[in-house]
Amino acid sequence: MAEIRNYTINFGPQHPSAHGVLRLVLELDGEVVERADPHIGLLHRGTEKLAETRTWIQSVPYMDRLDYVSMMCNEHAYCMAIERLLGIEVPIRAQYIRVMFDEVTRILNHLLGIGTHALDIGAMTMVLYTFREREDLMDVYEAVSGARMHAAYYRPGGVYRDLPDRMPQYEVNRFKNANTVRQLNESRQGSMLDFLEDFTNRFTGYCDDYETLLTDNRIWKQRTVGIGVVTPEQAKAWGFTGVMLRGSGVPWDLRKKQPYEVYDQVDFDVPVGKTGDCYDRYLVRMEEMRQSNRIIKQCIDWLRKNPGPVIADNHKVAPPPRERMKANMEELIHHFKLFTEGMHVPEGEVYAAVEHPKGEFGVYAVSDGANKPYRLKMRAPGFAHLAAMDEIARGHMIADVVAIIGTMDVVFGEIDR
């Protein structure tokens, strides 16, 4: 009789559904996974070490590059940590802008998460639609910060600048004729808020479209229902947060439980799953996008009515306005000191966490009073989720591993740091 042996294969780092650079060493008994050993670190850049050699403000753009599909949420946690260390207040308008962009980011992240998850397990169409909507939201990013992805828009003490009055428009070129451009620019005639409002009105319809494609789809359900089941106890023991925890039926959302900025002023619901499988987590993500849409609408409404400053007035932390800097010696000195030596953060340590689209993203910052962080540690939600890969995937078929990676929504920028 032939000898039966387990088979060890490499899944990734070049596999299209490995979401970047995940190398997964799988030990298989036939098609059943006996052991999964994720090898991470292929995208390790030493962000935390680099941050120790930069002034506090110079590290803001590094935060975008951690989880590169939810850029502003990372910046948010970092800026919040600095603000807590300094003990400064953020103007209320900046808080609303931050909440609005956090939710824009949440939609961006879930669109990519659901789109690629569906793509990985066979529903090719989804990603085409979700990326269409992502384009609109990235235009919003670009309008406000000048960059489609790596915005560096949140700054310690507020946000870099106020929302623009005019939405950038398409121009005629050899690929787009006047007629197409007119159509594309129809919703871009007003301010950025007008464009975003138009998007939020359209977006519920888009969500319905996605649900038509997936929610009752027989193949989608066969691939996700009962796959990757996590009980509430397991989820807590493995340090899960965000959708991975809520999908298992634990109503835990930092926006509700430990509200930061103005989340206690806006009205929204927190969806919770029942069985803790991939399908439930998909449903939670869909509902979260609709709730984010609600929050964005409320923020737009508030921001229209309440003009005001968007960054703190403390010039040891935030730069003075440009025109005053040009005219006033005092402001010029502040500007020069802030951008050369940087701000001095009082001694102490702080852990600031936000409800990132993927879970709890935290920044543990230790300052010894210098112009640079003494130690900066990023708590990435994906790191804890991926760590449980072995236990979740054990006993599943190899094709289900792809579904589990998709439902974890791993992004290597944050896991490898």
Add this chain to the structure above:
Amino acid sequence: MSPKLERLSQALHEVLGGRLRSIVVDRGEVTIEVAPEDYLGVAQSLRDHADLCFEELIDVSGLDYSTYGNGAWSGKRFAVAVHLLSVAKNWRLRVKVFADNDDFPVLESVVGVWPSANWYERETFDLYGIMFSGHPDLRRILTDYGFVGHPFRKDFPVTGYVEMRYDAEQGRVVYQPVTIEPRENTPRIVREENYGDVGHG
């Protein structure tokens, strides 16, 4: 101090008693320090005691205090800061433990208490060289296969020691000593207290 933090520090005093080296409430956060020999027992009580209920370990972070305050540090060099969260009670806690030996820092592993500590301890070992006794699988995690040294220690240069390039003659990737010079654009400065009086001042 908010009533909630007061309740938490009260409970910590009652449950941990003498095992508490220090307790600090700063900026709305509670930090306790425990001795390395008490660490595992404290972890167990923090998770299981009905008044504390820290059922989630959120983060483990290594710390190297050797250049803290430009050399003003006199305590032990290596520490681990563990961030805990209680979903039931909705509060957080930071536990700090300093390793006794600066040359060969060893702490007990809390994987048995919180399984999520597994990768976090591997990371701390990889980046700081802090050993965790009782850890089931203490391998490197973030650095390259065959990496030498612990890159987040303060005496490890940001540029590292080796660089990698493709060698056309040998037809493969080779390692060689770094050719770039370390460069510091902005010097690190610790100012006297109330310099420019930011925030609290």
